[in-house]
Amino acid sequence: MRAITFDAPGDEAVLSWSEVPDVEPGPGEVLIEVAAAGVNNADLLQRKGNYPVPSGASDILGLECSGRIVALGKGVTGWEEGQHVAALLIGGGYAERVAVPATQLLPVPENLDLVSAAALPExxxxxxxxxxxxxxxxxxxxxxxxxxxxxxxxxxxxxxxxxxxxxxxxxxxxxxxxxxxxxxxxxxxxxxxxxxxxxxxxxxxxxxxxxxxxxxxxxxxxxxxxxxxxxxxxxxxxxxxxxxxxxxxxxxxxxxxxxxxxTTLRGRPASEKAEIVTAVTENVWPMVADGRVKPVVHTVLPMKDAAESHRMLARGEAIGKLVLTP
Structure with a gap:
């Protein structure tokens, strides 16, 4: 599969759309075919070397995504292959596929397209x-x-x-x-x-x-x-x-x-993230489903242009989220 990678911290020019090893879902995880990934300030900090990757996490950028479930890991229940989801990630969103704990998935409401849904989880x-x-x-x-x-x-x-x-x-x-x-x-x-x-x-x-x-x-x-x-x-x-x-x-x-x-969100234990995602599903998602809360997407760019999305975010040009699509 392909993903945005960089060999050493630096400016936007270090980012590259490259071939990387395929990922597989572990126990309790699902594999998502990524439709879109949100861009966050934390991604810029990580690219610069100022936001260490938590132990065991993917070093690929990207803390949220949306897409389609293409495989279920051992022990996963309540989700199905082909289902459209959004996900809170510990990393790995700037890629064609990502593995994520099933407890960090959010169903995509019927009134949202997949690209817009990527702007919501984080x-x-x-x-x-x-x-x-x-x-x-x-x-x-x-x-x-x-x-x-x-x-x-x-x-x-x-x-x-x-x-x-x-x-x-x-x-x-x-x-x-x-x-x-x-x-x-x-x-x-x-x-x-x-x-x-x-x-x-x-x-x-x-x-x-x-x-x-x-x-x-x-x-x-x-x-x-x-x-x-x-x-x-x-x-x-x-x-x-x-x-x-x-x-x-x-x-x-x-x-x-x-x-x-x-507080920060990325470094919290998986159990705490699961509780947060459950609470958001119960208390915020109904507002999304009925249109009271909508994703605000400023621009959608091809993932290979991740460097430009980082430049735009750094310049403060965006109103709402920048989203990348593979």
Missing amino acids: AACTVYSNIGVVAGLQPGESFLVHGGGSGIGTHAIQWAHALGARVFTTAGSPEKLDAAEELGASVVINYREEDFAQRIKEETDGAGVNAILDIIGAPYLTPNLKSLAFNGHLVIIGAQGGLRDAELDLGRMLKRRLHVSA
């Missing part, structure tokens, strides 16, 4: 596990997501809006802010022109928001804490702005009973 599992479970966002509460034009952001806005929350988001261009409003954001903030913490204070009459999903890291730590309501929860899932030189204001946390969590 975002849906990340958003629900962190804001639905860790932060416990409830209908009627308020929620801020940074990077409203990203794959995570476009999904988070729709999910929180469908849940019944008031959604705030930041983005860096008028086009991304307009898209966020169309997806359900009540308040959109251009972080290049406004102090988002001050804007949130004004929009909430000083109360703040109940939950924040952050991809920036250290530079946003203080303004994020200033933006939280009493008993609010900040969940940090990325550090695009850096990891260091940030101080945690314990005084503010104590006075306002604030919570701060930092």
